[in-house]
Amino acid sequence: MRVPLVWLKDYVELPKDLSLLTDKLTMAGHLLDKVEHQKENTIIDLELRGNRADCYSIYGIAREVSALFDTPVKTFSIHPPLRKVESLPECKIEIKTPLVKRFMATIIHNVKIKPSPEWMKVKLEQYGIPPINNIVDTTNFVMIETGEPMHAFDLDLVGKKMDLRLAKKGESFTTFEGTLIKLTEEDLIFVNKKPMGLTGAIGAKDFSIQNNTKNVLFEAANYDRVNIRRTIRRHNLNTDAGLRHEKELDLNNVSIAFYRFLQIIKENDWGEIEPEIFDYYPNPVKERTIAFDLARIKVIGGVEIEKKSVLEILNRLNFRIKKNSGDELSIICPTYRTDVVQEEDLVEEVLRIYGYENIPPKILSLEIPSVITPNFVNQELNLKNKLIGLGFDEIISSAFVKPFYQKWNCLIEESEVGRPVLITNPPSPEIETMRMSLYPNLLEFTHRSISERVEETRFFEIGKIYFRRAGRYFEKRKLGIAFWKKTNSEFKDFKGFLETLLGTDFPVQSFKLTEDYIYYLEVDLDKIINGIVQPKVYLWPKYPPIIEDLSFTIPQNIKFQKIIQLIESTNKIIQSIKLIDSYENSKTFRITYQNPKKTLTDKDVKKVREEIINHLKIKLGIKLKE
Amino acid sequence: MDINLIQNLKNQAISSILQAKSKDELENLRIAYLGRSGRVSELTKQIPNLNPEQKSEFGKVLNDAKKAIEDVLQNRVSNIQYPISGQEKIVDLTEPGTPIKIGHLHPTSIVINEMFEIFKHLGFSFMEDREIENDEFNFEKLNLPKDHPARSLQDALYIEDPEIVLRTHTSSIESRILSTCKPPFRIVAAGKCYRYENVNASNNAMFYQFQGVALQKGLTMADLKGTLLYFVKEFFGQERKVRFRCKYYPEVEPGGGLDLDCPFCKGKGCSVCKGRGWLEMLGCGMIHPNILKNCGHNPKEITGFAFGMGLDRLVMDRFEINDIRSLYNGDISYQII
Numbered sequence: 001m002r003v004p005l006v007w008l009k010d011y012v013e014l015p016k017d018l019s020l021l022t023d024k025l026t027m028a029g030h031l032l033d034k035v036e037h038q039k040e041n042t043i044i045d046l047e048l049r050g051n052r053a054d055c056y057s058i059y060g061i062a063r064e065v066s067a068l069f070d071t072p073v074k075t076f077s078i079h080p081p082l083r084k085v086e087s088l089p090e091c092k093i094e095i096k097t098p099l100v101k102r103f104m105a106t107i108i109h110n111v112k113i114k115p116s117p118e119w120m121k122v123k124l125e126q127y128g129i130p131p132i133n134n135i136v137d138t139t140n141f142v143m144i145e146t147g148e149p150m151h152a153f154d155l156d157l158v159g160k161k162m163d164l165r166l167a168k169k170g171e172s173f174t175t176f177e178g179t180l181i182k183l184t185e186e187d188l189i190f191v192n193k194k195p196m197g198l199t200g201a202i203g204a205k206d207f208s209i210q211n212n213t214k215n216v217l218f219e220a221a222n223y224d225r226v227n228i229r230r231t232i233r234r235h236n237l238n239t240d241a242g243l244r245h246e247k248e249l250d251l252n253n254v255s256i257a258f259y260r261f262l263q264i265i266k267e268n269d270w271g272e273i274e275p276e277i278f279d280y281y282p283n284p285v286k287e288r289t290i291a292f293d294l295a296r297i298k299v300i301g302g303v304e305i306e307k308k309s310v311l312e313i314l315n316r317l318n319f320r321i322k323k324n325s326g327d328e329l330s331i332i333c334p335t336y337r338t339d340v341v342q343e344e345d346l347v348e349e350v351l352r353i354y355g356y357e358n359i360p361p362k363i364l365s366l367e368i369p370s371v372i373t374p375n376f377v378n379q380e381l382n383l384k385n386k387l388i389g390l391g392f393d394e395i396i397s398s399a400f401v402k403p404f405y406q407k408w409n410c411l412i413e414e415s416e417v418g419r420p421v422l423i424t425n426p427p428s429p430e431i432e433t434m435r436m437s438l439y440p441n442l443l444e445f446t447h448r449s450i451s452e453r454v455e456e457t458r459f460f461e462i463g464k465i466y467f468r469r470a471g472r473y474f475e476k477r478k479l480g481i482a483f484w485k486k487t488n489s490e491f492k493d494f495k496g497f498l499e500t501l502l503g504t505d506f507p508v509q510s511f512k513l514t515e516d517y518i519y520y521l522e523v524d525l526d527k528i529i530n531g532i533v534q535p536k537v538y539l540w541p542k543y544p545p546i547i548e549d550l551s552f553t554i555p556q557n558i559k560f561q562k563i564i565q566l567i568e569s570t571n572k573i574i575q576s577i578k579l580i581d582s583y584e585n586s587k588t589f590r591i592t593y594q595n596p597k598k599t600l601t602d603k604d605v606k607k608v609r610e611e612i613i614n615h616l617k618i619k620l621g622i623k624l625k626e
Numbered sequence: 627m628d629i630n631l632i633q634n635l636k637n638q639a640i641s642s643i644l645q646a647k648s649k650d651e652l653e654n655l656r657i658a659y660l661g662r663s664g665r666v667s668e669l670t671k672q673i674p675n676l677n678p679e680q681k682s683e684f685g686k687v688l689n690d691a692k693k694a695i696e697d698v699l700q701n702r703v704s705n706i707q708y709p710i711s712g713q714e715k716i717v718d719l720t721e722p723g724t725p726i727k728i729g730h731l732h733p734t735s736i737v738i739n740e741m742f743e744i745f746k747h748l749g750f751s752f753m754e755d756r757e758i759e760n761d762e763f764n765f766e767k768l769n770l771p772k773d774h775p776a777r778s779l780q781d782a783l784y785i786e787d788p789e790i791v792l793r794t795h796t797s798s799i800e801s802r803i804l805s806t807c808k809p810p811f812r813i814v815a816a817g818k819c820y821r822y823e824n825v826n827a828s829n830n831a832m833f834y835q836f837q838g839v840a841l842q843k844g845l846t847m848a849d850l851k852g853t854l855l856y857f858v859k860e861f862f863g864q865e866r867k868v869r870f871r872c873k874y875y876p877e878v879e880p881g882g883g884l885d886l887d888c889p890f891c892k893g894k895g896c897s898v899c900k901g902r903g904w905l906e907m908l909g910c911g912m913i914h915p916n917i918l919k920n921c922g923h924n925p926k927e928i929t930g931f932a933f934g935m936g937l938d939r940l941v942m943d944r945f946e947i948n949d950i951r952s953l954y955n956g957d958i959s960y961q962i963i
Contacts, residue, residue: 026871230773356847391726
């Protein structure tokens, strides 16, 4: 909110140094957004706290300044109370909904519509509301001064009756700015024969103060703030009145503001105020009493503040002490502090005036709790490090799939069945369909790199996929790896990476081969991570190995994996089998024999070799080439 | 014949090779020891005169010695520094090497890892939780009942069921852990959050947040302040100025905010910090008593603190990226990280 200093200093003495003022306000919760200098005038723009409805007013800020600098606050003059009547004789007001919490109204006859005096114009202009005429300006002036929105109607246009009720379907009105508002059944309105405005937000043009207005119906009120907030959002009405009505305003402030308005009318002799007022106030708000155990300041704030200082701070904030025995206090809160409802709120009040800067920083001196990081976090990190070592770049992509790539958005694991999670209020088509696989986005990123003319891409993403099945939602952590090479691209290259990463025995859901030869693998992280074992350390064996090459003629349709498994299972002394040459149906294997406990002899190896040859011949029909 | 003779020969040869200063010198040594009429050959010629038992042992030892001398010589020849003679191959050491590809972590991962490392020192564990969240854990339990004004600042993305949202903040992890985990604990969490946003260079519908939660009897604002100052100084540098001020968040009471001096103007005020001299870094405070109650704790018996911050801005500043969309849309070229 813009706070013209020329206005603020009407109520409280300001420190000479501007930054002292703005720093203190900032530290106490009202962040200085910016300072604006207009000729000799200064306006400070404060980012106010959403729960401090009382601060959306110059007087409210003055109270804060008063508490922070321990200087008195000057009050403004208000009209003496007038007699309350059940109904105004000239205009019958009927409240037809419990959404109205308080409604005050009266009538002013023979008003003199004219430009506002200079002092009022200057303040409104500095705040940012253009002056119109004395009556409208005074409603605005008092709203900014006290925080309580109010409205003036042309009584002769309103007629003899005004209701407050929820709108009916099909009702509408035009604002004084000329916007047509189509009302819904949830909008709270002023109405006679036609809607006269949205209460708490904006009035209709047809009933507002005109240059020839003679008689005024004036009101100040408080409404259900949730209803107002919804209305404002529904109709996109960011008015000063709405901004305040959607917060928790003080119901007792309605009468203060009401009489303040009448006082200004009276002082300037702008009209004849009727001696009777209408004041609908079914549930008057009383001051709240809160038990306050001073020990809580230390327990929550971590700082010891003397009782004397605490009492002084509370006093500066207009909190009154009802009971005072030792550390046990009983505090009466002024009704404008709608935000203070429990002990912790009082702790914050004391601390923010005492100064957060005076809380001593302490680095967690308590006992260190046990580590509860789930295993997968570190395992995921290890996996990432391995992938980086293999030259793969990590991708973090959107959780959504763009329309063009949606044809690839399918669940990859066979056991998973479901459909994509769809956003019902998508801000754009690109943020509508959640990914069921990491593939579409990795594919998109790979395409992008290819178009940037790279020679090779190695990408991985570790992230979640999302799907819906039978009304339930699922999230699963996946690893997706994509590989593309411009020249000499071979599946073997990709598989080499995977074997280094995951071992030869990993659960592959699917290898995807696209027309661009982009190789892709996706695995369920929870599955492979449980299978990853602690790294092992091997020492060089003490006894030498015997290495020999054997060539075989292999019939068609025999999978390589099967041959390897068969050879491996022959004897424990077979350390490794490598394919070193392959030509048509002839393959040469290099077999390493080694016994960790002794030096192998030719005799030992001969026996095993014969077993291998025999096994392959009998079980797979593979013959040794002599 | 004496085996020691062979050992001596070996030792002598190796020490001469190690002391040699040039390739010529090494070549002379090679001829002297391993040449056709060198000293090793001379010993070999004696083998046929030995008895069978000695033959085998002597042969083996001599062979080993020969191998050892050859290895050392080979090693020296390939490593020796010497004045380049006309016949040697000239290597231009300024030529680029054979390219070897190494992968890179995503900038966001780098920052998360770094932050986690810092909090680890303070006894924090790392947590994760679901992104598809229900209204109860994303809002209700966090002191954000329906129609709370703060809800309108965090427009959720909804998915079919009105009670289910994509989490709008990592505070949902806070309500989860407070509801399920036995105190004392300290956790940090980082993850994707989602809001209904009109996407532009500074707002994205998907973004990352970083959250911290600690629950332990005896925790105070002083611990919160100390923790955050430690983090900020470690992460941003000891020289940075920090401002810890009162701020309102429905999830905390008392609430606070932490600002950092603007690095561009050193606190004087510029367009980046909108003339404030400070940049807002994070929100924090003591966990609101209503939240503690909602999650099954007695606010009179235990206290806790929480803090949260947007991560993308930190990542963008660190890597000098000025469009938030670039982080997650494939714009990052890993060639230059």
